[in-house]
Amino acid sequence: MRLDTLIHNAQIVTGDPNRPTASRIGMWQGLIVGLDEQLDPLLAGPDAAAPAQVFDAAGACIVAGFNDVHAHSVWFGQTLIEIDLAEAKTPDDVYAAIASRINSFERGDWVICSNFNPLQMTGSVDRDRLDTVALGRPVLIKHRSGHAYTVNGVALSLAGVEDRPTEQPEGGEIVTDETGRATGLLDENAMRAVQDLLQPEALEPVADALAAASQHYLTEGLTSVTDAGIAGGWIGHTPREFAAYQLAADRGLLKHRSQTMITMDALHELPGHTNDPSARGLDAGIRSGVGDARLQIGPVKVFTDGSLLGATAAMTEEYAHCQHNHGYMQGDPETMRANVIDAAGAGWALALHAIGDAAIDFAIETITQARRIHGPGPLPDRIEHGGVVRDDQITLMANQNIVLVPQPYFISVFGEGMFHNLGPDRATLSYPARRLLDAGMILPGSSDRPVAHGAPLAVIQAFAQRLTEAGNPYGINDRITVAEALHAYTVGSARATGWGHKKGTLASGYLADLVVLGAHPLHVNVAEVAHIPIVATMVGGVIEYGQLDAH
Template identity: 55%
Template sequence: MLVDLFIHHARILTQDPSYPVAGSLLIHDGKVLAVDPDPDLAMRAAQTIDAHGATLVPGFNDIHAHSVWFGLGLLEANLGAARSLDEVYRIIAEAAAPLAADEWVIASGYSPLLLGGQQPDRDRLDEAAGGRPVWIKHSSGHACTLNGAALDRVAAGADLSAPIDGGLVATGDDGRPTGLLEENAMRLVQDIMLPYPLETIERALDLATTHYLSEGITSVTDAGIAGGWIGYSPREFAAYQSARDKGLLSVRMQPMMVLDALHEVPGHAADPASRGLDAGIRTGLGDDWLRLGSVKIFSDGSLLGSTAYVTEEYVGCTHNHGYLQMDADKLRESALEAYRAGWAIAMHAIGDHAIDHAIDIITEAQDTYGRNALPNRIEHGGVVRPEQLDRIAEAGIVLVPQPHFITEFGDGMARLLGPKRTALSYPAKSLLARGAVLPGSSDRPVSNGRPLDVMQSFVERLTPSGEVYGPGERITAAEALAAYTTGSAAATGAADRKGRLVPGYLADLVFLDQDPTAVQPARIGATEVLATMVGGQLRFGADKFPARAAVADRAAVSIHEEVREDAK
């Protein structure tokens, strides 16, 4: 019997402690069949790939990203590189120029932290856009900025002065709205602009997942779809299914439903009250290509916007402790109702006070109803006290930090937190020391999502100014690679089928030009992704590693000899 593919002449970091380095792989039916196979078995391959000495690692798995948001950002005006308000106004003017007089100007990626906290002036935005409405999405995802024309459109259907639970319409000293909308206040503009057409969402997924392949990403968890201020349509999951059917979904996806997308589902009188989707659909539905993940629950805001819920006020921000996005009792009740219905919990909690709530809710859910098939998670962990880490590890909760925030925003975060809390921010080493799972994630497009860059951030933890941010939380390059492979697989309930290159596991792997665990930390991000394979198929870089038929006796003999050399 022929098998599909034999890859040889490689340095393979298998992530299998019992056999950490190999020279060849045999792949069949989208899975690894053998590592350093017997020559007789290798000669049965229908095709071969010569890796020419490349380093092979399991496919990278980003377990907290926002693919639709990222893909849409590729279609919108990009403010990510703006380093002054004048640049912001120039980019807005260029984006507005070809638009109709009443058409919206939509821009993404604005980061106040990179501009010393400055916010665009609503009147200057009016001028730059020629009177067109402007909607600027902040990179944090927790705020946006409107110009005067856009505020007028919002005010036509809503009272901008009315209090908003878990949100804020910022005003100046004169009581006039500045254009800044925080947290739940963003719904005021989203109520006008959403939902997006499903075809637009599919296009965004196509752009995003195609880009992922160029970075070695083979699996992604999208942290919140179909509801709240982070979703783009109540039918958003349908766009994922259609994208898959049309061949537009280039990597494996695990979307999380936002809590707002769930609702009370009636049942038998003996059934417990639950919050879910019609027909009882819940976490775990799907297959290895597209599977429903946890329910995403927002508890607090953003460290970048000083809205994360902390026990001690922010430095220089008197009486500002951030806030929860919903009443604490309602947060607990809603989360438990979803858990009872079979949804694993992924709770956004950045401040340590919010993390207290998250740990209490998740441990109550587990103690009362048992463990779910997927681990329960706390997303981010911007400030985590040592005793909280103890509880997280003891309860088997997965904390999902984003170390590249340090590389991009670390100086601003350190100013807000002060030295003591900076040392407790976005932990990594402390999790491993307690035996907890450490996964890899980026929160893209809030931050750069290229895994090799994030791995370097795990190791170096350097801020933009070159300061070390929490040196006690540095990890090794090997540990950073494990986070993006075995750690992410464990965090997403897939430790038995992905994250390692061992027999029976998915043949998702990346070809690299160097071993990122064997270079200086400052060179990890310089590692080039040469090719990416998903399910045994090269989906990026196939021109660099052409598969050749292996049918002639001479080829078989050659393979036989190379296997012997690779196995030495």
């Protein structure tokens, strides 16, 4: 065997407890062949041949490729193209951002803005001012939470929303002012009225968005990403969304490894033999696990409640500053439970979005019941987010081997607002990490990008610091070390997605996905971790970003 690639003179963090560090790594046909002395027979034996390419890492740190198990790749790719409101602090900032780009839109085009964070705003965006600044065009402002839109009067009219609505959608709200007039804020399922006008989106621009996202991922060392909901719901873009993934992959534009969750409302009742269980799925019985290491269908994604940012997550106790408001579920709980159980009957792994502790109660009970009837799924069952998680719930999840997928970077950008909504006691239960590890659970790395910043090193730093945007400590009982956070973004993520046997660890037989870092994350101050440069990103033994010195 002639190695395709040899990297030497490196500080390799393997993620393998039996061999935690190494200095050399060899690759062949996209796989890791060995480390250090394991390579000697190939390099120094009587039949040895020089590797096709040899790289000197010059002492750089190498880790397994980062793996974000909960992001939204199409949505993120679109934010790289749409009007960016990430820095908008006042309504005038919003109007100015739109005005600066308005001449690039044809009359009648939708003016779409992304990354809007109402928690950092002083004042509210006015629907009538949006009408004026957009020169009669419909305006759609996507909130970073993904759980709300702000639109102007033109958009409301096109969507068929009455100026003074008399009915509200189930699991959502058309927000009105004190006179009963629609403000332009659409929460949760109320967003569907606008989405029905804009979707389904064409496959070509969806594939283009994926390409933009994929290229960006490489610059941050991301080699694997799970898209947490495609083909339906308010996060889907077209019922053919997986075909857009295939299109991007066929064109060589999908540089990272992708796992996609299909949303529950994209599934339907499946007929079958009388001996088959009641099932909800896709035609032909396609289910979780279809695909390969490059592109795979993951769990079914189920929305059970809302968000902490909008105080719509379902809580067992009322919000600290919203008297009598406990949030709400996204639909009738028993209907949701029946659908989840039928999806499990069709062979789907389960991924239930649950942020409030009442929703987490529902998710644990539902996953447990589905397993009792149908047994474990083909991939790990998961609960996404965990905005408020009680200790008794962690015990139940640990006993059931349910994976909880928290997003610690939420604390860095939304912490002050979440603390205000939850109060000091429940903030200590928010987006856990230390408590999960202490309970023996899998802890993966994730961002929910573009809801929050998605660079893995920044999220790793947030895992360890747990500081709000104002620099205040937030739930410090759940702090973990940088080493544990690095393990989460590699080994933990691989296990959470059902790939712990093939990636996330730098060891013989594993996929040759790795990242070369400009500094060792375990040797710098924790406050500097997010600023470590990405020297190179390698997927399947191929350098897809950056460079190393070859000889």
